[in-house]
Amino acid sequence: MMKFYKTITLILTIALIFSACLPSKSIARPVAGPDYWPTQNWQSSSPEQQGMDSAKLADMLEEINQNKTNIHSLLIIRNGYLITEVYFHPYTQDTKEHIQSVTKSVIGMLVGKAIGDGSIKSANEKLVSFYTNRTFSNTGAKKDSIRLKDLLSMSSGLDCQEFSGTGTTMEQSPDWVQFMLDLPVTTTPGQQFGYCNGNAHLLSAILEKTNHLNTRIYANQEIFQPLGIPFVSESDWGADPQGFSLGGFGLHLRPKDLAKLAFLYLHHGKWEDQQIIPASWIAESTTQQTKKEDGSGYGYLWTVYPEDGHYAALGLGGQQIHVYPQKDLIFIVTAGLPAFAEAPEIEKMLGEFILPAIQSENSLPENAAAFSRLQKAVEFAANPLQPIPSLPDVALNISQQVYKFEENPVGWQTLKLDFKPGANTAQLILNDSTPVQVGLDNLYRLSNTELFVDLLIRGSWTDKTTFVIDYPYAISGPIKLGELGATQISIKYSEDAIQTTIQPLIFGGEPIVFNGVKINN
Structure with missing residues (x-):
């Protein structure tokens, strides 16, 4: 008292x-x-x-x-x-x-x-x-x-x-x-x-x-x-x-x-x-x-x-x-x-x-x-794990195929994606560099390569021909979690060609769109 x-x-x-x-x-x-x-x-x-x-x-x-x-x-x-x-x-x-x-x-x-x-x-x-x-x-x-x-x-x-x-x-x-x-x-x-x-x-x-x-x-x-x-x-x-x-x-x-x-x-x-x-x-x-x-x-x-x-x-x-x-x-x-x-x-x-x-x-x-x-x-x-969805047919058809881009503002020259049935990650290879891991179960995966340090990305197929990558950074900014920026990268496949669209998410802006074609490995 x-x-x-x-x-x-x-x-x-x-x-x-x-x-x-x-x-x-x-x-x-x-x-x-x-x-x-x-x-x-x-x-x-x-x-x-x-x-x-x-x-x-x-x-x-x-x-x-x-x-x-x-x-x-x-x-x-x-x-x-x-x-x-x-x-x-x-x-x-x-x-x-x-x-x-x-x-x-x-x-x-x-x-x-x-x-x-x-x-x-x-x-x-x-x-x-x-x-x-x-x-x-x-x-x-x-x-x-x-x-x-x-x-x-x-x-x-x-x-x-x-x-x-x-x-x-x-x-x-x-x-x-x-x-x-x-x-x-x-x-x-x-x-x-x-x-x-x-x-x-x-x-x-x-x-x-x-x-x-x-x-x-x-x-x-x-x-x-x-x-x-x-x-x-x-x-x-x-x-x-x-x-x-x-x-x-x-x-x-x-x-x-x-x-x-x-x-x-x-x-x-x-x-x-x-x-x-x-x-x-x-x-x-x-x-x-x-x-x-x-x-x-x-x-x-x-x-x-x-x-x-x-x-x-x-x-x-x-x-x-x-x-x-x-x-x-x-x-x-x-x-x-x-x-x-x-x-x-x-x-x-x-x-x-x-x-x-x-x-x-x-x-x-x-x-x-x-x-x-x-x-x-x-x-x-903190852990938004989701079941791994089945891959569309195109994922296996384009897996490990190399695509060459036209000249573009982000400096991408070639792209290759590697998918395996049932795997919770895919591999992304840009410009013939070290593969980057892409989470397919709604979780980001961490990669360190000669091009990227502490890179976190995940991705998903939004339809039968479009693979979308979530990139939690500004496309032109530092790769540093906590900086203000988020980007969506859409890759749409059509026979032997692809169209890539890079869209800033937070404050919008014009998307960057460029095309590529499949080349022989």
């Missing part, structure tokens, strides 16, 4: 402190201290133990599996306990995902840390004050008035708008920081939302100038290491031509690392016995500073939703962190979806399954049948 009263007293004290200092519009809310800190590992629990319904979560996973929605991972944490952890084949808990624009939210954390440490005075400091010895174009009162908070809230007024499709981009320039500083100011700083990678990149450069330390190293030392997030190398967080860590994208982390960052924010910047980021910064950064075109709010490199009391870090293709302080809920998802920010598939997961699954602030009776369904859906996501 005494422990109960002490706990209540502590919670009330925390609530009084935060109610006095939180901005009125902040979504951050006081939460009880966790039972443990997941520095080493997350502790697991059934959904029912944390007041959630396993049946709803099982429904969600079964639908994702059935629809083959391109989700890579999914984590749900309530009251500090991991209640659902799903990795969709071939992704695993160790896959480092390119978190795209969630990188921006990490930059925002680091700015808060730097302000707390005193290396940056405040978010009201002027952009130009950090570049007094640099000459740049389009100077004037408006540019002189740009504050760090305007960069943080995507309201700098600089003539930069992502996805506009016009003009030279920062990433095409030889000096990214100079490119941004040279831009004209087209709207009054602090007044209008304008999404721009360069705003966050300027902040990364400023962090390096003020800390005299590369931003990636600063993040490793000041945030990642205390949270137990493994050291992030340069290969997992690149830099611009001048060596400044990418501010708008580029960071690669594991899903559980993202969950730790969310947990840090949920607990107002505290981790174990350290106040890593000032609580006041958590509050300010989750307060609506500007409004986005879709009606949602924007804080300091976080999207905020005042109407339902949550904030989110949103990255291209469905890399997302969602934090619901009043529900003590964290939702992490990585994916390969055709979405620039909000993804309808993820909105449905939250609106129809995850939030309705919350039924109580207290434990619920265990539901063994529903929990069993949930576990089976989790297992199927």
Whole structure:
């Protein structure tokens, strides 16, 4: 009983402190201290133990599996306990995902840390004050008035708008920081939302100038290491031509690392016995500073939703962190979806399954049948093995036959496929190189050859003459699981000829189509 009263007293004290200092519009809310800190590992629990319904979560996973929605991972944490952890084949808990624009939210954390440490005075400091010895174009009162908070809230007024499709981009320039500083100011700083990678990149450069330390190293030392997030190398967080860590994208982390960052924010910047980021910064950064075109709010490199009391870090293709302080809920998802920010598939997961699954602030009776369904859906996501279908007649007719292609953009010269009745793999040989394994049982197979390193592919016959290969990468990008990209390669056979169609799946685009003819072995 005494422990109960002490706990209540502590919670009330925390609530009084935060109610006095939180901005009125902040979504951050006081939460009880966790039972443990997941520095080493997350502790697991059934959904029912944390007041959630396993049946709803099982429904969600079964639908994702059935629809083959391109989700890579999914984590749900309530009251500090991991209640659902799903990795969709071939992704695993160790896959480092390119978190795209969630990188921006990490930059925002680091700015808060730097302000707390005193290396940056405040978010009201002027952009130009950090570049007094640099000459740049389009100077004037408006540019002189740009504050760090305007960069943080995507309201700098600089003539930069992502996805506009016009003009030279920062990433095409030889000096990214100079490119941004040279831009004209087209709207009054602090007044209008304008999404721009360069705003966050300027902040990364400023962090390096003020800390005299590369931003990636600063993040490793000041945030990642205390949270137990493994050291992030340069290969997992690149830099611009001048060596400044990418501010708008580029960071690669594991899903559980993202969950730790969310947990840090949920607990107002505290981790174990350290106040890593000032609580006041958590509050300010989750307060609506500007409004986005879709009606949602924007804080300091976080999207905020005042109407339902949550904030989110949103990255291209469905890399997302969602934090619901009043529900003590964290939702992490990585994916390969055709979405620039909000993804309808993820909105449905939250609106129809995850939030309705919350039924109580207290434990619920265990539901063994529903929990069993949930576990089976989790297992199927990780290992979606399916029976090997019978081969069509054409598979054996073309097996080991060599086809020569016309000149094409991907540099394929010859192709040979080798099928054997009843086998769970086929072999693909491109340009007379070492064979690549192709899974035929819905599982990807790993190959390492002189052309490909850590290549994962699977395939299936979609009709009597068409073999389709699933390639979980961009056709022109690196062969690295976790990069945003997925490609479908269709090979259609017709007598002694083939037609190959390479189709990008995530953001579409024109397919690459080229033909080939059978040659004598």
